[in-house]
Amino acid sequence: MTELSVGAGPVGPIVSPVLAPRRRFMLLRRLLAHRSFQIGAILVLALTIAAVFAPLITGIDPSAMKVRFRFRPPSEAFPFGTDNFGRDILTRVLYGGRVSLWIGLVVAALSGVCGAAIGVIAAQFRALDAPLMRLMDALMSFPAILLALGITAALGPRMESVIIALTVAYVPAGARIVRASALVVRELDYVQAARIAGASDVRIMFRHILPNSVGPLLVHMTFVFAYSILAEAALSFLGVGVQPPTPSWGNIIAEGRDYATEAWWVMLFPGLGISIAALGLNLLGDGLRDVLDPRLKGAG
Amino acid sequence: MTPAPLVSIDDLTVQFRTDRGWTTAVEGVSFDIGEGDCLGVVGESGSGKSVTALSMLRLHARGTSRFASGVVRYAGKDLLRAPEGDLRAIRGRDIAMVFQDPMSSLNPVLTICDQISETLRLHQGMSRAAARGRAIELLDLVRIADAARRVDEYPHRLSGGMRQRVMIAIAIACRPRLLIADEPTTALDVTIQAQILELLRDLRAELGMAVMLISHDLGVIAEFAKRVIVMYAGRVVEDAPVDVLFRRPVHPYTEGLMASMPSLEGDAAKLYSIPGRIPDPDEAIAGCRFGPRCAHAEPICRAAMPELVAIEENHRVRCAPRSRPGGAG
Amino acid sequence: MAANALVEVRDLDMAFATGRAGGKPMMQQVLHKVSFEIGKGETLGLVGESGSGKSTAGRILVGLYQPTGGSVRLFGRDITGPDRRSNLAAVRARLQFVFQDPHAALNPRMRVGESIAEPIDIAGGRSRRDRSDRVRELLEMVGLPRDSAERFPHEFSGGQRQRIVIARALALQPGFIVCDEPVSALDVSMQAQIVNLLMDLQAKFGLSYLFIAHDLAVVRAIAHRVAVLYAGSIVEVAPKAEIYAQPQHPYTRALLDAVPRADPFRVRGPVITGEVPSLMAPPPGCRFHTRCPSAMGRCSVDVPRLRETLPGRRTSCHLYEPASSMELSDHVEH
Numbered sequence: 001m002t003e004l005s006v007g008a009g010p011v012g013p014i015v016s017p018v019l020a021p022r023r024r025f026m027l028l029r030r031l032l033a034h035r036s037f038q039i040g041a042i043l044v045l046a047l048t049i050a051a052v053f054a055p056l057i058t059g060i061d062p063s064a065m066k067v068r069f070r071f072r073p074p075s076e077a078f079p080f081g082t083d084n085f086g087r088d089i090l091t092r093v094l095y096g097g098r099v100s101l102w103i104g105l106v107v108a109a110l111s112g113v114c115g116a117a118i119g120v121i122a123a124q125f126r127a128l129d130a131p132l133m134r135l136m137d138a139l140m141s142f143p144a145i146l147l148a149l150g151i152t153a154a155l156g157p158r159m160e161s162v163i164i165a166l167t168v169a170y171v172p173a174g175a176r177i178v179r180a181s182a183l184v185v186r187e188l189d190y191v192q193a194a195r196i197a198g199a200s201d202v203r204i205m206f207r208h209i210l211p212n213s214v215g216p217l218l219v220h221m222t223f224v225f226a227y228s229i230l231a232e233a234a235l236s237f238l239g240v241g242v243q244p245p246t247p248s249w250g251n252i253i254a255e256g257r258d259y260a261t262e263a264w265w266v267m268l269f270p271g272l273g274i275s276i277a278a279l280g281l282n283l284l285g286d287g288l289r290d291v292l293d294p295r296l297k298g299a300g
Numbered sequence: 301m302t303p304a305p306l307v308s309i310d311d312l313t314v315q316f317r318t319d320r321g322w323t324t325a326v327e328g329v330s331f332d333i334g335e336g337d338c339l340g341v342v343g344e345s346g347s348g349k350s351v352t353a354l355s356m357l358r359l360h361a362r363g364t365s366r367f368a369s370g371v372v373r374y375a376g377k378d379l380l381r382a383p384e385g386d387l388r389a390i391r392g393r394d395i396a397m398v399f400q401d402p403m404s405s406l407n408p409v410l411t412i413c414d415q416i417s418e419t420l421r422l423h424q425g426m427s428r429a430a431a432r433g434r435a436i437e438l439l440d441l442v443r444i445a446d447a448a449r450r451v452d453e454y455p456h457r458l459s460g461g462m463r464q465r466v467m468i469a470i471a472i473a474c475r476p477r478l479l480i481a482d483e484p485t486t487a488l489d490v491t492i493q494a495q496i497l498e499l500l501r502d503l504r505a506e507l508g509m510a511v512m513l514i515s516h517d518l519g520v521i522a523e524f525a526k527r528v529i530v531m532y533a534g535r536v537v538e539d540a541p542v543d544v545l546f547r548r549p550v551h552p553y554t555e556g557l558m559a560s561m562p563s564l565e566g567d568a569a570k571l572y573s574i575p576g577r578i579p580d581p582d583e584a585i586a587g588c589r590f591g592p593r594c595a596h597a598e599p600i601c602r603a604a605m606p607e608l609v610a611i612e613e614n615h616r617v618r619c620a621p622r623s624r625p626g627g628a629g
Numbered sequence: 630m631a632a633n634a635l636v637e638v639r640d641l642d643m644a645f646a647t648g649r650a651g652g653k654p655m656m657q658q659v660l661h662k663v664s665f666e667i668g669k670g671e672t673l674g675l676v677g678e679s680g681s682g683k684s685t686a687g688r689i690l691v692g693l694y695q696p697t698g699g700s701v702r703l704f705g706r707d708i709t710g711p712d713r714r715s716n717l718a719a720v721r722a723r724l725q726f727v728f729q730d731p732h733a734a735l736n737p738r739m740r741v742g743e744s745i746a747e748p749i750d751i752a753g754g755r756s757r758r759d760r761s762d763r764v765r766e767l768l769e770m771v772g773l774p775r776d777s778a779e780r781f782p783h784e785f786s787g788g789q790r791q792r793i794v795i796a797r798a799l800a801l802q803p804g805f806i807v808c809d810e811p812v813s814a815l816d817v818s819m820q821a822q823i824v825n826l827l828m829d830l831q832a833k834f835g836l837s838y839l840f841i842a843h844d845l846a847v848v849r850a851i852a853h854r855v856a857v858l859y860a861g862s863i864v865e866v867a868p869k870a871e872i873y874a875q876p877q878h879p880y881t882r883a884l885l886d887a888v889p890r891a892d893p894f895r896v897r898g899p900v901i902t903g904e905v906p907s908l909m910a911p912p913p914g915c916r917f918h919t920r921c922p923s924a925m926g927r928c929s930v931d932v933p934r935l936r937e938t939l940p941g942r943r944t945s946c947h948l949y950e951p952a953s954s955m956e957l958s959d960h961v962e963h
Contacts, residue, residue, distance in 0.1 A: 030319070189728040190736045190744070193797070196691045197748040198721045211738040344816040345787075459904055460679070489678035490843060494887035494900045516817065519889030523897075542893045560821040561891055562846035564873060570828065571850050573821030577786060 030291045037287025043280030047273065051097035060088045062095040063245045071263050081265035083256065093269045096247035101277065103159065103232050103248075107166040108225040112217055114167065115174020120205050120213065122175065123182035133179070136172035144169035144227075145234055152240045159242050166231055170224045177220050181213035188212075215292045222285035226278040233274055249274050305332035306477055306510055307356065307395070312370030312380075314348075314355050316581075322366070323582040325351045326534040329370070330608065333478060337510040340525025340542070342518060342557075346578045347531040349514045353480050355380070357391050393423040396471035400483040402463035406455040412439070413451045416470050423474045438469040441506075443499060461492035465499065472503060478510045479503075485520065497524055518561050522546055527614075530554050533579055533589040536608055540615040550617045552594045588620070596621060634666035635704060635805055635837050636690065642698030643685055643861075647909070657908040659685050661861045662699070664935065667805070672831065672838040674852030674869070676845060676884070680905040681858040683841045687807040690839060691726050692717045703805065722752055725798040729810035731790035735782040741793050742778025748800040767796040771826060788819035795826065799834075807839045812847060824851050845888050849873055857881050860905055860916040863935055867942040877944040879921045915947065923948060 031037050050057065066086035074081045080089035122132040139147070144166070151165035185191060191208050199207075229249070235241035236250025237257075244251050249270040256266030312329040315322040326348035333339055343349045354360055356372055358379055372379040374395070377386060391397075399405050407415060416438060417431035426434065432451070439447035442465040455463055464484060471479055481500065485493035501524065504511050513524055521528055521542070528545045530538040530553065538551040549555045556574040576593040579585055585592060587602040594601065600620045609623040610616045617623050643660035660682040667673045677683040689696050692708055700709045704723055706716035725748075728734040735744050742764045749760050765775050771792040782790055791811060798806055808827065812820040828851055830836060842848050848855060849869060856866040857878065865878040876882045883901040903920040906912050912919050918928035927947050935945040 026319075189730060189734040192688075192693060193726060193728065193734060193794075194747060194751075196693060196721075196724070196726050197751050198718065199747075199751050203751070207739070208736055212736065344818065461904055489905070490845070491678060491883060491887045491901050492904065493889075495902070497889075498900050517889060518817075518891045522891045522893045523889045523895065546891060546893050557817060558891060560818050562821070562824075562844075562850045564846050564849060564885065564888060564890065571821035571824050573825060574818040577788060577819070578816065 027291060031287060034287040034291055036283040037291070040280045040283025040285075040287060043276055044284060047097060047277055047280065048101060050094055051101055054091070054094035054098060057094060058088065058091045060091040062087065062091045062247050064088075071259070073263075074265055080269045081263065083252075083263065083266050084259055089252070089266060089269055092247040092252055093249070093273055096249045096252050096270060097273055097277075099159065099242055099246065099248040100229050100232055100250070100274070103163055103166070103242075104225040104228040104277070104281075106163050107170060107228040108221045110163070110167045111170040111174050111224055112221045115171045115176075116178045116210060116214060116217055118171065118175040119178025119180075119217075120182050120210050122179045123186060124201055124205050124209065129179075132175070136175050139168065140172040142169075144231060148231060148235055149238070149240060152235060157240045157243055159246075159248075162232055162235055162241050165235075166228050169231075170227070174217055174220060174224070177216050178213050181216055182209050185209050185212045219285050219289040219292065222281050222288060226281040226285075229274055229277050229281075233270075303334065305334045306337070306374070307333045308371075308373040309352070309356065310371045310373070312352065312355060312372065313368040314351055314360070314370075315366050315368050316360075317364045317366075318582070320582060322368075324368070324534060325581055326355075326531075328605075328608070329531075329534075329536050331529055331536060331539055333510050333512060335477070335510060336504075336508055337512075338504060338524070338526040339510070339512045340521035340528045341512060341514045341531060342516065342521045342528060343531035344516055344557075344578060346533060346581060348534040349531050350482055351534075352531070353397065353482050353512070353514055356480065357395060357397060358387055359397075389423075392419045392471075392476070393474040394476055395478045395480065396474070396476040397480045397482065398464070398467050398471050398484045400486050402460045402467060402487060405467055406463055408455055411452050411454055412458075412466055416451075416466070416473060419470055419473045434473070435469075438473055439466070441472070441503070442466070442469045443495075444469075460488050461496065464488060464492075464496055468496075468499065468503070472507060472509070475507055476509055478512065480512045480514070482514045483516070484513070486515065486517070493520070500524070518558060530557070534581060535589065535605075535618060536616075537590070537618045538616070539608070544615055550611065550615070550622050551590075551619050552596050552622075553590045556593075588618075635669050635671075636665075636667040636839070637702040638666070638686075638690070638699070639664050639701075640699035641686065641689065641696050641701065643682065643689060643694065644697045655909055658911065659861050659908060660689075660696070662935075663858070663861070663863050664699075665856050665863065665866060667837050667839060669804070669837055670831065670835045671854070672840050672852045674848035674855040675839055675841045675858060676843065676848055676855060677858035678843055678884075678905060680860055680908060682861040683843075683858050684809055686858070687726070687809045687839060687841050690807050691724050692721070722748075722801045723804040725801075725803040725806045727791075727794055727798050727806060727808040727811045730814050731787045731794060732782075732814075734794045735790060737782055739781075740778065741780050741782060741785070744782070745778070745793065745797045745800060748797065752801060763800065764796075767799055770799065770830070771796045786819075788815050788822060791815060791819075791823050792826065795823070795830070799830065802834070803836065805837045805839070807841070809841045810843070811840075813842065813844065820847060827851060845873075845885060857884065860911060861908060862916060863943075863945060864917065865942075865944045865946075866935075867939075867944075871939075871942060877938060877942070877949060878917075878946050879923050879948070880917050883920075883922075915945075 064087060068086060069082050070084055070086040072078050072082045078088050078090065080093060082088055118132055122129045147169045148165035151168060152161040155161035155164065186209055191204060194204050194208055232241055232248060233250030233253060236248050237254045239254065241250050242248040244255065252270040253267050256263065260267060310330050313327045314325050316325055329352055341349045356379065367380050370380065379387060413432055413435050416435040420426045420431040420434055436447045436451050439451055444450055444462060444465050485496050488496065497520065500511060515521055525542050528540060528542050529536055530551065532553045538545065538554050545554065549558060559572040560574060562571055574593055579589060587604055588606055591597045591601045598621050606618050606620040608616050608618045611623050641660050641663040644656045644658050646654040647657050648655055663686060665673060675683050675686065685694065688694050690701060696709055700707055704720045706720050708717045745764050745767055746760045749755055749763060764778050768775055768777050773789060773792055785793065812823050815823065824847060831838065840848060840851055852869050854866065854868050855872045857864050857880065859880050865872065865881045872881065876885055886898050887901065901920055906916060906919060914929040914931055915933050918924040921928065925947060933945045933947050935943050938944045938949045
């Protein structure tokens, strides 16, 4: 007969099961095995690496003007061609990637953190719920681009303004998502158990409610990352985003608009960058969503 | 000569796809249900009782489940391999099913009348008016008071017990030959449970249908079934008439289960509990899956999975030591 | 009333507002004049079906809800009166709760050791070393391997999780634990293990339990006395042996009769009809009279009082009202 471990416990003989060997990092493994996630991760990683190692990939200064070589189509010397100032598009796209991806990342992170805080507080304190959510509703009723336009116009067109503007635009959605989860979580037994033990509101919010409400938020943040890149491009296109000569994908496209027919490559490559980034992030988000949501309920 | 059974399940093995490949949920399940039989299937979680029931109507999701072996014979067809059209004609009409959770089994945006009528109009081609009339009759049959008014209500206005009665009404609407009830009273109060079981008993007598009642509660099985199948970890371990099973259980698991049941009579001493726990479906155990927990296990139990053997007429057991000639406990 | 009762509940009322009808909030009277006591080392089984209010009663006892009437004294302190906050804070360490659903009772993102240690954390004052020692001690007490502390709840089965919940409940050496259907979600063989564990712990540590359940058979194993709740009112309280052998209240009888037995030859009485009444518009008089096989004219008019019918037994039913009976409720005749 297979023996389970039998011990003399303090309250009598106990047949205690030997636990199954741990399969660690189940979630991570599932994530890495998910097709969409894999593709998305590869795309995003490729772009990130290219952006980070831009100086090593091309030795060229993105602002270096070589008027002699203006409007060269893609060639061996200039893989992505040159613009009207003779600047190498490949270099500008890579450096522009740094800006755009950075903006996307910061906006996603900041709006996620702020949204989570607001959502959890709204769910925990009834009295604050209505005012906070009405504020969020008010913000959401502005189209994100208009809101961002207004803020950047007020603060002056710079990268920091873009970040602030987009963060403000995307916080309400995150807050709503977290609030919805938090409302469910706060009724669960383990939260009641903490309350019975005398846990303070702060403790309950940060140890119990927040960690269990952020699943949907994480998925949302990957999409916010993608939207931000697109929104930044739009803002730069409109002239209120990152100002040249600092390249961003949006302002490269904006500058190339005037020469669209002669030098199509100026708009194409940053556009490709934006598309690939958005696609990769969407796939990442899809994978995250699939792995986090229904599986979690089936675990254990 | 015994008449041919209504449904015959032979060596059914069902597997599900998980992260770790295919896991076997039930294996080698074989039993018959005759016309008008009253069968109880008892087992704890992981026993495979629900999986077996769902397999009988081939209700498992196609991509993540497969029938590794076995046949489910009904009316000359193999339900596991018949075309979907055949199965659709049988579901709800010849073989019907009632599920456990009355709170989620009814569509909240349709009235009771709509939901009962659906099956009538589908299988019997009734007109709307005729179906409504029949729906009211059915509500009467399942003892819902004020049927003519209730029929137009939405599920959320009904209590759990009433919803379960509606589920039963839908199930018997086309006078099925077999009603499968999967833990129909588990989510209900004890007094309501008694009412529903009485209703099922009476309906069985009135309509002459066979009933397969699945439950984890031995008491429910004892009071309802005429024949009992005990399942453990995906296998049938004992199959006997109800009086024989409760008077002289043979399989050690059956004995253990009965001993762990807290009773309302007799000595209220410490409860007996079977040591250990139910194995996961993908846990590899040599031989009999109850072996590790069995106080009477012998080396032969680890050597191979025991066969389901008839130790007396109508009494089968899957236990090597106990099915030896002269070895029955 | 025992002089040293650990838990004293008197005339507990609880009403919840559910929606509005015509401008006024509709009230659901979930508990009505509920009274009972629990002594040290004793288990009171609180039995009832849905709508009985048993879970609500349990939660009031650990301070999760404020009752709308009546009083609750724990360890001599009133946790419902004017000093309730400070009183509750004073006795909190001695109170605990075991939940029904082992899957919802543990934070899936916290390691088991952290969950068990949380009450200790909140109470404060122990070093990290002390805490992990205590966690290991508790795990052993409930029969789980010591290395469980590092794992997450999803790595355990339902029965094992319930043990973890019990370990957490024992962390601060409580005197009184409310167990709300602790075994209802478990398999039969696991139920027995957990019930035995609870009884062993009671014997060893002198714990008192309020054991809330709908399963009369499980209650019989663990309880010393049993209180039966119907639609928010206590209908009968008696020592275990007596209530099972000679139930007085018609509802108790119906309840006992309805429980299925593992005996195919049992002859049972007629099945009780009807359902639990709506708590927003309960029937007049005795709430059970609409389903009671012994209902008399008086039952639809007067609400019966919980009276002592035999030594140590209280029943609330007009059938048991001899002329001279001891009134146990203090409040004035209404």
